[in-house]
Amino acid sequence: MGQKADVVIIGGGVIGICTAYYLQKAGRQVILLERDEICSGSSYGNSGLIVPSHSIPLPAPGVVFQALKWMFNPESPFYIKPRLDLNLMSWLLRFTFNCTSGRMFASVKTLVELSRASRVLYDQLISEESIRCNYETSGLLMVYRTEEGYEEGVHEGKLMRDAGLPSKEMKVNDLIKMEPGIRSDIFGGIYYSEDAFLNPSEFVTALAQVVRDKGVDIREDIEVIGLDTNSVNGIKVKTSFGDYTCNEVVLAAGSWSPGILNGQNINLPVEPAKGYSVTFDTETPLLKHALILGEAKIGVNPLGRNLRLAGTLELAGLDLSISTRRVNAVVNSAKRYLNGGDKFTADNVWAGLRPVTPDGVPIIGRLRSHPNVLVATGHATIGMTLGPITGKLVTEILCNKGQSIDTGLFTPSRFGI
Numbered sequence: 001m002g003q004k005a006d007v008v009i010i011g012g013g014v015i016g017i018c019t020a021y022y023l024q025k026a027g028r029q030v031i032l033l034e035r036d037e038i039c040s041g042s043s044y045g046n047s048g049l050i051v052p053s054h055s056i057p058l059p060a061p062g063v064v065f066q067a068l069k070w071m072f073n074p075e076s077p078f079y080i081k082p083r084l085d086l087n088l089m090s091w092l093l094r095f096t097f098n099c100t101s102g103r104m105f106a107s108v109k110t111l112v113e114l115s116r117a118s119r120v121l122y123d124q125l126i127s128e129e130s131i132r133c134n135y136e137t138s139g140l141l142m143v144y145r146t147e148e149g150y151e152e153g154v155h156e157g158k159l160m161r162d163a164g165l166p167s168k169e170m171k172v173n174d175l176i177k178m179e180p181g182i183r184s185d186i187f188g189g190i191y192y193s194e195d196a197f198l199n200p201s202e203f204v205t206a207l208a209q210v211v212r213d214k215g216v217d218i219r220e221d222i223e224v225i226g227l228d229t230n231s232v233n234g235i236k237v238k239t240s241f242g243d244y245t246c247n248e249v250v251l252a253a254g255s256w257s258p259g260i261l262n263g264q265n266i267n268l269p270v271e272p273a274k275g276y277s278v279t280f281d282t283e284t285p286l287l288k289h290a291l292i293l294g295e296a297k298i299g300v301n302p303l304g305r306n307l308r309l310a311g312t313l314e315l316a317g318l319d320l321s322i323s324t325r326r327v328n329a330v331v332n333s334a335k336r337y338l339n340g341g342d343k344f345t346a347d348n349v350w351a352g353l354r355p356v357t358p359d360g361v362p363i364i365g366r367l368r369s370h371p372n373v374l375v376a377t378g379h380a381t382i383g384m385t386l387g388p389i390t391g392k393l394v395t396e397i398l399c400n401k402g403q404s405i406d407t408g409l410f411t412p413s414r415f416g417i
């Protein structure tokens with residue numbers, strides 16, 4: 001016999017759990033289905049940086065040329081696994097089409113607004129619910145080894161300031177005074193005071209416990225197989241343990257979201273982009289601030305006594321295998337920016353799949369053909385950052401409340417779905 005719910009959320013990552021939190025607060029009755037354990041996808045081992053500073057979407061001028069150069073270097077931060085996949089081809093074409101400054105500027109302003117709003121929600125959520133997750137609001141340093149890299153950083157810093165986000169250029173001496181863990185032979189950096197960092201899995205699992213305690217029904221080890229949108233009593237969510245009938249569905253299954261819509265003949269243009277992290281014990285804390293190592297594209301999180309390095313972006317499908325060569329490249333690159341490199345190891349390696357759209361902007365909104373299915377995915381490299389605001393916006397849409405931020409840019413209808 002089928003089970004009934006008001007709203008079913010599919011996926012227990014940062015997006016699904018934050019959505020459950022705000023929907024419960026708004027008085028909706030929620031069942032969340034997770035095929036594994038809570039926080040077993042991309043939300044688990046990511047860098048944990050809460051980064052309004054990272055609001056430049058992936059498709060940007062010059063990216064395709066840079067990507068082509070990196071493609072043939074097995075230690076570079078980017079790779080596309082060659083394969084005959086029509087969805088990937090069409091996604092890459094759309095991505096290339098979005099690599100113009102006009103399209104990029106249009107996204108930056110909204111992403112800055114969205115991520116700053118999310119940062120405020122993190123402050124509220126963590127304090128109101130007493131969540132322990134190593135949350136630090138000391139800002140982030142973007143660090144560059146070369147003058148060329150630094151100039152690019154300065155350009156991005158200006159772009160962010162134009163969009164309303166403070167940033168400060170820093171010469172090497174000031175940078176080292178502020179963060180002695182950085183090597184003295186780097187060139188310079190940019191300080192973003194509004195960025196923060198946390199332990200991502202601690203945040204998501206603690207918030208999941210909060211929502212459970214408030215009455216949200218979280219069910220693990222239940223895999224959603226598909227949807228039946230022709231049911232007369234509402235929408236049917238088909239799972240490995242029977243069907244759920246509900247009024248509305250929130251699809252928040254990250255990189256696995258497209259597969260769930262296959263039966264509806266809906267092509268959700270989300271590609272998995274694999275990244276790796278390594279986390280090691282440094283015995284004593286090496287850093288006080290979160291960092292991004294500019295040229296190497298590595299995120300660094302000083303998780304207390306541990307240090308986490310994360311990077312690379314591989315378009316290789318739903319594949320979580322680990323390339324030791326690329327992981328070693330991440331570790332070795334970090335040694336060129338930071339002191340204490342002898343303690344850096346590639347032991348505790350994790351791989352995750354970022355859900356990426358071809359315009360680099362998330363998809364948040366109802367499907368045109370099935371308005372009782374709301375999609376909340378495609379957050380790419382900033383899904384941790386955007387978790388709380390996404391949960392809030394989804395709740396506003398489902399409860400027909402006024403939108404605190406205009407979600408026009410995020411609507412699925414921009415892809416004709």
Ligand SMILES: Cc1cc2nc3c(=O)[nH]c(=O)nc-3n(C[C@H](O)[C@H](O)[C@H](O)COP(=O)(O)OP(=O)(O)OC[C@H]3O[C@@H](n4cnc5c(N)ncnc54)[C@H](O)[C@@H]3O)c2cc1C
Pocket residue numbers: 010011012013014015016033034035036037038039040041042043044045046047048049050051222223224225252253254255256257260273274275276277299310311351352353354355376377378379380381382383384385386
């Ligand atoms: C190396 C790396 C570093 C990153 N660093 C940062 C960072 O510093 N800051 C930042 O903001 N973002 C960062 N990100 C991006 C961020 O991790 C993602 O954007 C975010 O975690 C996406 O969250 P999600 O909830 O959409 O997906 P996920 O966390 O992947 O959650 C999806 C969930 O759905 C479940 N699921 C899948 N299929 C089904 C099904 N059929 N039925 C039921 N459940 C299902 C999965 O098991 C999973 O738990 C990083 C990502 C990577 C890989």
